[in-house]
Amino acid sequence: MSVNQREFGRRVLLGEIRKHRRIARINLADHTGISRATVTTITAELLREGLIEEVPGDSPERDGKRGRPTVDLRIRGAAHLVAGAKISNRTISLVLLDFEGNQLADHEVILDQNVFEAQELAGELATHVEVLARKIDRQRTDISGLGVGIAGIVDAPRGFVHWSPLLDQRNVEFGRVLSDALSIPVYLDNDANLVAVAEKTFGLGQGHSDFIVVTIESGVGMGLYIGDEIYRGTRGCGAEFGHTKVQLDGALCRCGQRGCLEAYVADYALLREAMIASGDKDGRPVEALLRDAQEGDAVAKSIVDRAGRMFAMGLANLVNIFDPELIILAGEQMQASHLYAEEVIEAIRASIVQIDKAPPEVVIHKWGNLMWARGAAAYALDNVSEAALAEMADHAG
Amino acid sequence: MSVNQREFGRRVLLGEIRKHRRIARINLADHTGISRATVTTITAELLREGLIEEVPGDSPERDGKRGRPTVDLRIRGAAHLVAGAKISNRTISLVLLDFEGNQLADHEVILDQNVFEAQELAGELATHVEVLARKIDRQRTDISGLGVGIAGIVDAPRGFVHWSPLLDQRNVEFGRVLSDALSIPVYLDNDANLVAVAEKTFGLGQGHSDFIVVTIESGVGMGLYIGDEIYRGTRGCGAEFGHTKVQLDGALCRCGQRGCLEAYVADYALLREAMIASGDKDGRPVEALLRDAQEGDAVAKSIVDRAGRMFAMGLANLVNIFDPELIILAGEQMQASHLYAEEVIEAIRASIVQIDKAPPEVVIHKWGNLMWARGAAAYALDNVSEAALAEMADHAG
The missing domain is CATH 3.30.420.40 (ATPase, nucleotide binding domain)
Known part of the structure; x- marks a missing residue:
C-alpha cells in the first residue's frame, strides 16, 4: 500500500463513517471495497489520532466467532470544534458544531451598518465568534476552523473577494484578513455555495450528485453541484445567476x-x-x-x-x-x-x-439564516477534516 | 496489481501514447507515475494485442547500457478503422480514420430531403459508409466503429434521440437503428458535442479542461467540457443553448x-x-x-x-x-x-x-463539415479503444 493509497483510504473511510454516523468495520469494507485488513489498519490510525471512536454496536447480534458485543465506529465529536458564519445584510448568524456535526451553540447579531471596511467587519466577526465560543465555556482559539459565507463574487480556494455588497472595497484578500483577525483558519465562500453545501450535507441535496440551489434574499444567488462537487468556474466566479x-x-x-x-x-x-x-x-x-x-x-x-x-x-x-436532477429554491x-x-x-x-x-x-x-450558517460550518468541517488527514500524512507517512 | 489497476493502467498508457504520438517507455513511466516494470508489462500486452507498435526512437542517443537504438511506442494505425459522420441539413459528411487518427478517406453527399424516416436515413448512411470504405478498397464491415453527430436532443449513452429536425418521429432509438442497418457499432451524439470533441482532440480545445463550443448553422448548438469531460446533464439533454x-x-x-x-x-x-x-x-x-x-x-x-x-x-x-477558460465559436x-x-x-x-x-x-x-465529421470519428475512436481494452480485460484478466 503506497503512501497515496493510504491517504486516499483514510479520506474515504473517514467520509464513509461520517456519512453513516455509526458503522461497523466490516460494513466499511463492504461499502468502500477496501479490504478488511486495510480497514483495520486505517481505522486504528484514525482512532489513535482521536478522529473517530468506538461505540457499542447497534446490532443485537454478537460477533459470531468470539461472542463479543459488536462495535461500531463513529466520528469523535470532541476531536474538533468548527464554526460557521453567514454575513448578510445587517446580520451575522453563527453556529458552533462538534466534529461529528452536532450543533453546540448559535448566536445571531444585528449590525448597525450595511457596508464595512474589511478590518472592521473582521473585528465584528472576531468579537461574535468569541461570544459564540463562550456559550459553551470555550474560547475562539479553541475552534479548529470557521466557514464564512458572504454575498458577492468570491474566489473560494484563494479566499479572495472580487466584490461583495458588504465590503467598501473590491479585490480584498478577505479570507486572510479574517484568519489574521480571528487567529484561526477561515474558509470563505459565496453564501449561495454554502447553502448548496448545507443542502448536500444536511438537506434535500443528500444523495444527489447534480443539483442547483437558487437562493432568494435581497439578491438572487446560485450554488451548483456537478458530479458531487461544487462548481466554481475557472476564475472563481462561476455559477453566477x-x-x-x-x-x-x-x-x-x-x-x-x-x-x-x-x-x-x-x-x-x-x-x-x-x-x-x-x-x-x-x-x-x-x-x-x-x-x-x-x-x-x-x-x-x-x-x-x-x-x-x-x-x-x-x-x-x-x-x-x-x-x-433537482432544483432547490432556498431562502428564508x-x-x-x-x-x-x-x-x-x-x-x-x-x-x-x-x-x-x-x-x-x-x-x-x-429556512433561516442559521441553516445558511450550518452550511458554512459544514464547509469548515470538510476543510478541518482535510487538514487533520494531511497532518496525519505528514507524521504517519 | 489488481485487475482493476491493470485495466486502469492500460487505459492510461494507451491514452498517453495517443497523446504523444510517439513516446519511449521510460517517458511513459515518468509522465504517468506508473512504475517502469508495470509499463513494461502493460505495453507488452498492448503490443501483443496489436493496439500499439514499436518504431525506431526519435532520440539520436542510444540506450546507454547496451548501445541499442532507442525504441518508441505509437498507436498501431492498422489496428482498427473508425469512421465519423455528420448528418446535417441535406448533407452527410464522412471521414475514415485509422486507429492512430490519420485520415484515410472522406466522402460528402447531398441529400434530396430535409426530414427522414429513421430506417430510411439509416439506409442512406449505410450506403455512403460503404462508398467511403470502398475508397480504400475496404468494406463497411471492416470498420470497428462509426461516430454519428446529428442535430437535436440526443441522449448519447443510450443512443436515443429525443428529437431531431432530421427525423420525422420523436423518441427514436436511432443508435440501435443505425447499428442494425450498418452491422457495425455506432456511437451517436448531438452534433455540437462532437464539434467539442473535435476541438478537444484536434483543435483549439487541446490542453483545456473547461471550455464551451458554440456552433452556428441553421440552429445554435453548444458542447461543453467540464473537468475534461463532455457535460451531458442528467436526462441526456444538457448543454442546450x-x-x-x-x-x-x-x-x-x-x-x-x-x-x-x-x-x-x-x-x-x-x-x-x-x-x-x-x-x-x-x-x-x-x-x-x-x-x-x-x-x-x-x-x-x-x-x-x-x-x-x-x-x-x-x-x-x-x-x-x-x-x-475559453469559448470557441465554431461553424462553417x-x-x-x-x-x-x-x-x-x-x-x-x-x-x-x-x-x-x-x-x-x-x-x-x-471549419467545414468534414471537421465536424472528424469529431464524430474521434468519438468513435474513444469508444473503439474502450471496447478493445474491455475485450483484453475479458480474456487477459
Whole structure:
C-alpha cells in the first residue's frame, strides 16, 4: 500500500463513517471495497489520532466467532470544534458544531451598518465568534476552523473577494484578513455555495450528485453541484445567476448593467416599479405590495407577476443548460413566496426543452439564516477534516 | 496489481501514447507515475494485442547500457478503422480514420430531403459508409466503429434521440437503428458535442479542461467540457443553448416556444424580419440581407445588429454561469460572420460580471463539415479503444 493509497483510504473511510454516523468495520469494507485488513489498519490510525471512536454496536447480534458485543465506529465529536458564519445584510448568524456535526451553540447579531471596511467587519466577526465560543465555556482559539459565507463574487480556494455588497472595497484578500483577525483558519465562500453545501450535507441535496440551489434574499444567488462537487468556474466566479441577463437593454441593475434577473425580481426592483405606479416617493415595504397583489390590485399584481415570469424564465434557462436532477429554491424570506408560486413552477416547465421524460424536480426549502450558517460550518468541517488527514500524512507517512 | 489497476493502467498508457504520438517507455513511466516494470508489462500486452507498435526512437542517443537504438511506442494505425459522420441539413459528411487518427478517406453527399424516416436515413448512411470504405478498397464491415453527430436532443449513452429536425418521429432509438442497418457499432451524439470533441482532440480545445463550443448553422448548438469531460446533464439533454430564452414572450421559435435565442439569430429569424420590412413574400437569401447591412441599409443593419446583440447576451449568460477558460465559436458558414463580429465580442465583455481579471478568451474557429465529421470519428475512436481494452480485460484478466 503506497503512501497515496493510504491517504486516499483514510479520506474515504473517514467520509464513509461520517456519512453513516455509526458503522461497523466490516460494513466499511463492504461499502468502500477496501479490504478488511486495510480497514483495520486505517481505522486504528484514525482512532489513535482521536478522529473517530468506538461505540457499542447497534446490532443485537454478537460477533459470531468470539461472542463479543459488536462495535461500531463513529466520528469523535470532541476531536474538533468548527464554526460557521453567514454575513448578510445587517446580520451575522453563527453556529458552533462538534466534529461529528452536532450543533453546540448559535448566536445571531444585528449590525448597525450595511457596508464595512474589511478590518472592521473582521473585528465584528472576531468579537461574535468569541461570544459564540463562550456559550459553551470555550474560547475562539479553541475552534479548529470557521466557514464564512458572504454575498458577492468570491474566489473560494484563494479566499479572495472580487466584490461583495458588504465590503467598501473590491479585490480584498478577505479570507486572510479574517484568519489574521480571528487567529484561526477561515474558509470563505459565496453564501449561495454554502447553502448548496448545507443542502448536500444536511438537506434535500443528500444523495444527489447534480443539483442547483437558487437562493432568494435581497439578491438572487446560485450554488451548483456537478458530479458531487461544487462548481466554481475557472476564475472563481462561476455559477453566477442573479446577473444573467433576461432582457436586452433591460431594467437597470444595482451592478450598473442592464437587464439582470435581479433587476426584475429583487425587492428593490419591485419597489421601484411600485413607486412609479403610486407616485409615492417614500415607497412601501415589499410586503405591502405583495399583499395588494394578493388582494387583486391590478398594478401590484402586474408588478409581482412579471417578477415571477422573469424568474421562471431564468430558471428554465438553467434547466436547459444543465439538465439537473433537482432544483432547490432556498431562502428564508416569506416575501419571496410569489416566486415560489405554482404558476412560476408551471412556467418553468413550459419553457424548457420538451422531451418525453419528466422535467427535473423543483422543490422549495424555506429556512433561516442559521441553516445558511450550518452550511458554512459544514464547509469548515470538510476543510478541518482535510487538514487533520494531511497532518496525519505528514507524521504517519 | 489488481485487475482493476491493470485495466486502469492500460487505459492510461494507451491514452498517453495517443497523446504523444510517439513516446519511449521510460517517458511513459515518468509522465504517468506508473512504475517502469508495470509499463513494461502493460505495453507488452498492448503490443501483443496489436493496439500499439514499436518504431525506431526519435532520440539520436542510444540506450546507454547496451548501445541499442532507442525504441518508441505509437498507436498501431492498422489496428482498427473508425469512421465519423455528420448528418446535417441535406448533407452527410464522412471521414475514415485509422486507429492512430490519420485520415484515410472522406466522402460528402447531398441529400434530396430535409426530414427522414429513421430506417430510411439509416439506409442512406449505410450506403455512403460503404462508398467511403470502398475508397480504400475496404468494406463497411471492416470498420470497428462509426461516430454519428446529428442535430437535436440526443441522449448519447443510450443512443436515443429525443428529437431531431432530421427525423420525422420523436423518441427514436436511432443508435440501435443505425447499428442494425450498418452491422457495425455506432456511437451517436448531438452534433455540437462532437464539434467539442473535435476541438478537444484536434483543435483549439487541446490542453483545456473547461471550455464551451458554440456552433452556428441553421440552429445554435453548444458542447461543453467540464473537468475534461463532455457535460451531458442528467436526462441526456444538457448543454442546450439555442433554446434558452433571451426575451420573455419573445419571437416565436421553430420549437413552438417563444423568445428562444435561435428565434433571434438563426437564418430563418433574420429572413422573417427582412420579409416584413421589404414586403417581399419570396424572401431573399440571408447573404443578400447581410450584404445590404454591410452596405449601410438601415433596416437590414437593424435586423442584423439585433441578432448580434442577442447572441452576445446569450453568450454573456454562459460566461456568468460557467466562468469558462475559453469559448470557441465554431461553424462553417461565412454568413454567420455578423455573429463573430468584434462588436459582438465587445458586447459579451460588457455584459459579464465585472471582476478585475481578464475575461475568458473568445476565439473563432471556422471549419467545414468534414471537421465536424472528424469529431464524430474521434468519438468513435474513444469508444473503439474502450471496447478493445474491455475485450483484453475479458480474456487477459
